Amino acid sequence: MIAIIDYGMGNLRSVEKALQSLGADVVVTGDPAAVRQADGVILPGVGAFGDAMENLRAQGLVAAIQDVAAAGTPFLGICLGMQLLFTSSEEHGFHEGLNLIAGHVRRFQGDFKIPHIGWNDLTLHQESPLLQGVEAGDYVYWVHSLVVEPKDRGVLLATTDYYGEVPGIVGQGNVFGIQFHPEKSSRVGLTMLGNFVELVREGVRA
């Protein structure tokens, strides 16, 4: 069972349906106990970083997330959910994040169109179970105004270029983050989500 965390930050239907289309057993839940019991956990979300952390705290989800991540449960943050994995963010002030991966979230800076909206291609930095069947140059759909700056470049699995390098997929052990929207990235995105489902199945078998 994969738990999709519902903490009042945007519509979770697309992520749920994409996973179901891949044959995964999913539950959308805001209950920390259900998150602790899941074989895999997805933290989706759109909106503001500060509000998101506040909601996670209010629902008692912060400790649950930190515990399952530490226990080795496959964990995937998507979009805002990826940014929340990091130490802190400068979106509307300074906010502490989940700190599962060391680094900071900052605004795009420069004389170009923001948000970064649309299909942009991936540069792959290292092999990962999440990238099975994904090739360099594959296009995925992005919508974001902030970017993560990991402390250790070793966590970068894939990046794109938008007036500079933009981290697209990060991974550290069992914890993964995807900045773009795999559930809206047609075949390529569904391949990645399918890889995550497979990781969860392997975890259950092991």
Place this chain on the structure above:
Amino acid sequence: MLTKRIIPCFDIKNGRVVKNVSFLTNERDAGDPVELAKIYEEQGADELVLLDITATNEGRATMLDIVRRTADQVFIPFTVGGGVKTVDDIRELLLAGADKVSMNTAAVKTPQLITESAQKYGSQCIVVAIDGKWNVEMQDWEVMINAGKVSTGISAIKWARECEERGAGEILLTSFDQDGQKNGFDLDFTRRVSESVRIPVIASGGAGEKSHFYDVFSEQGKADAALAASIFHFKETTVTEVKNYLRERGVSIR
């Protein structure tokens, strides 16, 4: 590199695609917006726009069901527009699975709608559709509302800037001089608006052949995305053909 987006658009009335779409020959599927959306995803469409032109309450309930079914089966982003008047309308469409909601007349009448919805749901899902027409006296493009029937005296360029300031994430810009003419997008209008804002501009109105997409993405048009309806529905060309054409000419395309 960020690519230029090709966006098919279709009108929906009481849950059915309004115009006959020539390549949907199977009777069961003909007119089903969800089937059409799946075909466009297959063809490589980058996004979709579903416009609800239903006026009745029953029709609106049907539209929510279409949005739900589209979200369940189509894995590219889609925008829903048509008759959006309140923050609650936006909320309902987003909850049903729309990635973005576009507003037009209501935003002109109540600009606060943009501000409020962007604050509540984020700029990324708020699209303001601007219908513009060249006004000789104003020597400017004028904003038209109520599907082009009512002129407002408002400069479309100034209005686009205001939409951005209020938190719109994208501008869907339709030229009412070019719409339905099939002789190309309004390049000057698109370029002027695109240069005036720092959010993406989707050009609409006038696509009749492949080269029109090339023009609107060039320095003449500066569009970030281009929307078209009949050129795709009646199989004059396909999304795949347009994208191949653009790719061969060096345009960044998925």
